[in-house]
Amino acid sequence: MASNKKKVLVLGVIHPEGMALLEGRDDVEFEVLTDYSEANVLRHIEGVHGIAVRVAPVTRRIIEASGCLEVVSRHGVGYDAVDVAACTDNGVRLTIAPRANAPSVAEQAMMFLLVLAKQLTAFDPLVRRGDWARRGEHQAIDLEGRTLLVVGLGRIGSRVVRRARAFDMRVLGYDPYIDQDAIRTMGAEPVADFRAVLSEVDAVTVHCPRNAETIGIVGAAELAALRKGALVVNCARGGLVDEAALLAAVRSGQIAGAGMDVFDVEPPAPDHPFFQEPRILMTPHSAGASLEALKRSAYQTIENILATFDGTLDPAVVVNKEVLQGTVAS
Structure with missing residues (x-):
């Protein structure tokens, strides 16, 4: 029997404070991948509604393979590794965590x-x-x-x-x-x-x-x-x-x-x-990786995904705001 739960794929380990948000939702199921190569993500992407990502590339192939992807949520503010055009083409919100680092x-x-x-x-x-x-x-x-x-x-x-x-x-x-x-x-x-x-x-x-x-x-x-x-x-x-x-x-x-x-x-x-x-x-690209920053990043990364599901997403955290037309009140 098919599940009615929203499915989230977490690419990379994030702080427990973010994971606790997922664990507290009965209407959401999630999977954490430590092998976030494109090939492995493609094996797990079917039916995924939200992706939380730290440093993994999120390619057009990944974005289009889900079939129901709603949001890619970046753990931080940079999104160099995410195909923004593919997100926009497929109506997928790309969000960042601006309060975090x-x-x-x-x-x-x-x-x-x-x-x-x-x-x-x-x-x-x-x-x-x-x-x-x-x-x-x-x-x-x-x-x-x-x-x-x-x-x-x-x-x-x-x-x-x-x-x-x-x-x-x-x-x-x-x-x-x-x-x-x-x-x-x-x-x-x-x-x-x-x-x-x-x-x-x-x-x-x-x-x-x-x-x-x-x-x-x-x-x-x-x-x-x-x-x-x-x-x-x-x-x-x-x-x-x-x-x-x-x-x-x-x-x-x-x-x-x-x-x-x-x-x-x-x-x-x-x-x-x-x-x-x-x-x-x-330093090894670690300026934004303090304990407090990792907590804030993880929390807002998951918060953005859940807000997308709930229809309460803040437009200010969305990179490709054109996908919000007619979907989120500004």
């Missing part, structure tokens, strides 16, 4: 700025080796009074602005999609052309999606235009900061240091040249 990523960006400014990775080994007297070989700086450029002022970038202001930094904000008065309200000075102010900038952090407009937005020309000894942070998406240009700028001394949570290719190759450069600090 913004505080965590904003804190990570500030962590990079502080660690770089205060020379933590240079000073800590000196203490451990007993080379106390060599501390004068490294020069820490203060963030107070320095100028930070924040490129991208959405949920994460706006939080970075507030945190940087708490350190008494001057903050310039660039985002062509946000009203200048709104940028001022965040606490940043709006700039219409960020390249025109780079000579004033001591540090830059990028918080943009990856697309044709933003790939390489910080390249060789932008790095050269920054104040000598500037700091560069990318906790957004690989490719926004040109890796080859950044390496050259660090080695030349134009850039004093960089913090990179993301890479062009992930994971980076074992011989990636960044590994030989101690002034480039790296």
Whole structure:
């Protein structure tokens, strides 16, 4: 006898707080796949109404094979691995979890700025080796009074602005999609052309999606235009900061240091040249993976699926809003 329950496929393990939402619904059944290759997902996709996904690719073949798919819910805010056009073509809502990782990523960006400014990775080994007297070989700086450029002022970038202001930094904000008065309200000075102010900038952090407009937005020309000894942070998406240009700028001394949570290719190759450069600090695309962020992500990921089933989905979390016409009140 066919089940009347909605079926959810969870691609990858998510925090128990999200799973508890599924477990609490008598009208929903679910399956968790740890092998989320396309071939394996296709073996389990028939009759699936909702997909919760962390990092697995969700291809057109997967989207079209279900026969009744209503929603693909991303565990986070990036959706590079989801075929958005296929979702739209098939009337499938693609949702994100915008409340989830913004505080965590904003804190990570500030962590990079502080660690770089205060020379933590240079000073800590000196203490451990007993080379106390060599501390004068490294020069820490203060963030107070320095100028930070924040490129991208959405949920994460706006939080970075507030945190940087708490350190008494001057903050310039660039985002062509946000009203200048709104940028001022965040606490940043709006700039219409960020390249025109780079000579004033001591540090830059990028918080943009990856697309044709933003790939390489910080390249060789932008790095050269920054104040000598500037700091560069990318906790957004690989490719926004040109890796080859950044390496050259660090080695030349134009850039004093960089913090990179993301890479062009992930994971980076074992011989990636960044590994030989101690002034480039790296984390494994983990800025949004704090305990709190994982809880929030898991909860909202499943919440979005259940809200789709219940007809209460918030349009603000839907990427392809055109599929909502006539289905969800705005």
